Amino acid sequence: MFLAVLSSRIAASLVSSINEMQKPRRAAALENCRKWNQIKEGQTMHSPPDIFAPHFTDDPYRHFDVLREEFPVSYSEQAGGYFISRHSDVRQVLHDKTFTARPLQSRVELVTQGPVLAQIEGREHSAKRKIVVRSFTEPSLSRYHVGVIERNIEGLLGPLLKQESIDVVRDFGRKLSIYVMLDILGLPRSDFKQINEWCAGISKYSFSLDSSLETRAKAISCGRALNNYLTPVVQKRQNHPEGDLISDWCASEAGDKRMATDAIRVLCVNALVAAVEPTDKTLGLLMRHLIENPEQQDAVRSDRRLLAAAVAETLRCTPPVQIIPRQSERDTTFGTGHFVPAGSTIYCLLAAANRDPRVFTHPERFDIFRSDLGKDRSFAGAAEHFAFGSGRHFCAGAAFARAEIEMAANSLFDATINWRYAQGFRYGEDGIYTRGPKSLLLAFDRV
Numbered sequence: 001m002f003l004a005v006l007s008s009r010i011a012a013s014l015v016s017s018i019n020e021m022q023k024p025r026r027a028a029a030l031e032n033c034r035k036w037n038q039i040k041e042g043q044t045m046h047s048p049p050d051i052f053a054p055h056f057t058d059d060p061y062r063h064f065d066v067l068r069e070e071f072p073v074s075y076s077e078q079a080g081g082y083f084i085s086r087h088s089d090v091r092q093v094l095h096d097k098t099f100t101a102r103p104l105q106s107r108v109e110l111v112t113q114g115p116v117l118a119q120i121e122g123r124e125h126s127a128k129r130k131i132v133v134r135s136f137t138e139p140s141l142s143r144y145h146v147g148v149i150e151r152n153i154e155g156l157l158g159p160l161l162k163q164e165s166i167d168v169v170r171d172f173g174r175k176l177s178i179y180v181m182l183d184i185l186g187l188p189r190s191d192f193k194q195i196n197e198w199c200a201g202i203s204k205y206s207f208s209l210d211s212s213l214e215t216r217a218k219a220i221s222c223g224r225a226l227n228n229y230l231t232p233v234v235q236k237r238q239n240h241p242e243g244d245l246i247s248d249w250c251a252s253e254a255g256d257k258r259m260a261t262d263a264i265r266v267l268c269v270n271a272l273v274a275a276v277e278p279t280d281k282t283l284g285l286l287m288r289h290l291i292e293n294p295e296q297q298d299a300v301r302s303d304r305r306l307l308a309a310a311v312a313e314t315l316r317c318t319p320p321v322q323i324i325p326r327q328s329e330r331d332t333t334f335g336t337g338h339f340v341p342a343g344s345t346i347y348c349l350l351a352a353a354n355r356d357p358r359v360f361t362h363p364e365r366f367d368i369f370r371s372d373l374g375k376d377r378s379f380a381g382a383a384e385h386f387a388f389g390s391g392r393h394f395c396a397g398a399a400f401a402r403a404e405i406e407m408a409a410n411s412l413f414d415a416t417i418n419w420r421y422a423q424g425f426r427y428g429e430d431g432i433y434t435r436g437p438k439s440l441l442l443a444f445d446r447v
């Protein structure tokens with residue numbers, strides 16, 4: 001009895017000291033909240049910030065504290081699901097098999113006309129994932145892909161360096177990611193323009209909360225065009241293999257049998273869309289952080305081994321994929337006591353979780369030297385940040401993306417100094433599902 005009273009007193013004092021410790025954070029969160037939602041002094045926030053409001057889209061980072069501290073599990077009528085923002089809750093959802101990737105089915109499959117990796121589960125997922133992971137990690141990465149990335153960087157950067165400034169996102173990152181994927185899959189480089197357009201149309205609907213009929217119709221027509229384009233290519237490679245990835249997939253066995261034409265075609269769409277959308281954004285975001293933190297830029301310039309930490313910290317601080325949707329297949333009560341019924345859609349807010357102060361100190365600071373980043377595992381499934389997801393659907397192209405972004409940034413470091421935004425350029429980001437700059441005009445001096 002005595003022990004029970006003592007332990008309940010200890011627990012009460014622990015809770016009160018945790019509350020004390022959290023006061024400044026809560027105060028800052030509410031201050032932000034008041035500022036952005038016109039809440040008056042003395043009032044408290046009774047409803048979560050509206051994710052669809054323009055002031056949220058303009059700068060979601062200002063609102064994440066409020067969401068995470070005041071509304072860690074919040075329902076949005078417009079999105080038809082619950083947004084979760086704490087690191088521990090996001091981890092739970094991404095690792096627990098009772099949260100499935102079902103919500104992606106309705107959006108993505110409509111466009112791809114077949115299941116992409118991120119929406120399937122169980123044996124089929126494991127078998128196909130094995131093939132894709134093998135295609136984009138070592139030894140394939142060093143043996144085949146590094147050379148392709150190198151050649152494309154050289155080809156793109158040569159003419160760009162003659163200009164006064166470079167649009168790092170539009171003219172370098174995006175083109176690089178598409179050309180590299182065309183070369184690897186074995187698709188003609190001359191088809192760049194239409195493949196770029198189809199991928200953009202598909203991504204705008206598949207990686208968004210936008211349900212407008214226009215965006216949906218455009219995505220369906222882009223998906224149909226890309227499918228019609230890819231099907232005869234895959235059929236040809238099934239009969240006449242060449243030394244490319246599509247031919248390799250035609251010969252690969254998922255489980256104990258070769259994949260059908262349609263399954264290979266969907267993997268191609270999957271690789272194209274998954275590889276292109278976040279890579280150009282990450283390069284733009286990295287450049288933004290290095291321009292805005294010149295001492296850290298100098299540190300990386302003089303010791304390129306720090307580049308991996310700079311890319312990882314970019315991904316933590318400003319992940320280009322900000323939301324992963326899941327469906328709860330059973331009633332769930334989160335650690336915060338919030339209840340979510342079976343069948344609900346759950347949106348994991350990766351960017352909010354990546355700035356959870358329970359895991360990262362001064363999470364809002366871009367700091368390539370932070371000790372809590374877990375640098376060595378930042379591009380692997382054990383990463384502390386969620387930019388590549390976590391659990392069984394962890395990004396199959398993380399190692400590949402790291403190589404591509406580091407090689408692109410290293411080439412810029414080698415050829416240019418004195419990085420700054422071009423005159424008249426105003427940096428801005430766009431999107432709440434995927435987020436990044438549409439353009440970043442880098443001015444520089446040639447080495």
Ligand code: HEM
Pocket residue numbers: 101117118119129132136270271274275276278279282320321324325386387388389390392393394395396397398400401
């Ligand atoms: C910086 C670049 C990248 C970022 C931030 C990123 C982010 C992500 C995220 C968050 C997921 C998890 C989706 C989920 O759990 O529902 C994912 C999955 C995936 N990514 Fe990436 N990705 C990047 C680059 C790439 C590249 C270059 C490729 C291909 C070469 C790729 C291929 C994939 C595939 C196939 C999946 C599905 C994996 C599965 O469901 O098992 N990604 N990515």
